[in-house]
Amino acid sequence: MIEVRWHGRGGQGAFTAARLLGQAVAIHEHKYVQAFPSFGPERRGAPVLAFTRIDDKKITDRSEVETCDYVVVLDDTLYGDNVTKGLKDGGILVINTTQDAAAFPKKGDYTVITIDATALALDILGRPITNVPMLAALVAAAGTVNSDSVLKAIDDQLAPRIREKNKALFTAAYDKVKGEL
Template sequence: MIEVRWHGRGGQGAFTAARLLGQAVAIHEHKYVQAFPSFGPERRGAPVLAFTRIDDKKITDRSEVETCDYVVVLDDTLYGENVTKGLKDGGVLVINTTKEASAFPKVGDYQVITIDATALALDILGRPITNVPMLAALAAASDNVSVDSVLAAIDDQLAPRICEKNKKLFVAAYNAVKGDK
């Protein structure tokens, strides 16, 4: 089973990213998926968590993801011990930041990938919405979901008026991370 934990702030779309990943894998790649949020105080800007599980067989565990293969951070100000806690050795931490990966001290044997998803989103969407480029960064880092599956999920899940820009944003972020690997 592949487990992903998403760290974001209310309004950034962490749960939307988890759900898009789930849609892409379940509908377009025919695997079993869970995608669910964990909210504290439900207000814009408050820290939120979202989770995605992917497996070839039915998933019966309904608890929050405690140990994970991937951690995606939509806002680098959230980085801390709670972000890296439970990240498996050999896992990947993907952070939206202007900083280099070396700026994030490691407490385990995992890879750190950084991307300035905010700049990409501002350039393409005109708004600092980082969920789609962070999903792209995860897809590029993990090779657990195809580009075509995610682009189809964007068409399935997002409003038609924002699909094309989000697909362009996804491809730009995906290529940015693939070029850095």
């Protein structure tokens, strides 16, 4: 089973990213998926968690993801021990930041990938919504999901007026991370 934990703030789209990943895998790659949020006080800007599980067989565990293969951080101000806790050795931590990966001290045997998803989103969408470029960074770094499946999920899930810009944003972030690996 592959498990992903998403750290974001209310309004950044962490749950939408978890859901898009789930849609891409379930519908377009025919695997079993769970995608669900965990909210504290539901207000814009409050820390939120979202989770995605992927497996070839039915998933019966409904608990929050504690031990995970991948962690995605949509806002680098959330970085701390709670972010890296439970990240498996050999896992990947993807952080939206202007800083280099070396700025995030490692507490285990995992890879840190950084991307300025905010700048990409501002450039392409005109808004600092980082869920799609962070999903792209994860897909590029992890290689567990086909990027075409995610582009199809964007068509399936996002409103028609924002689909093309989000697909362009996904492709730009995906290409950026792939080019740096």
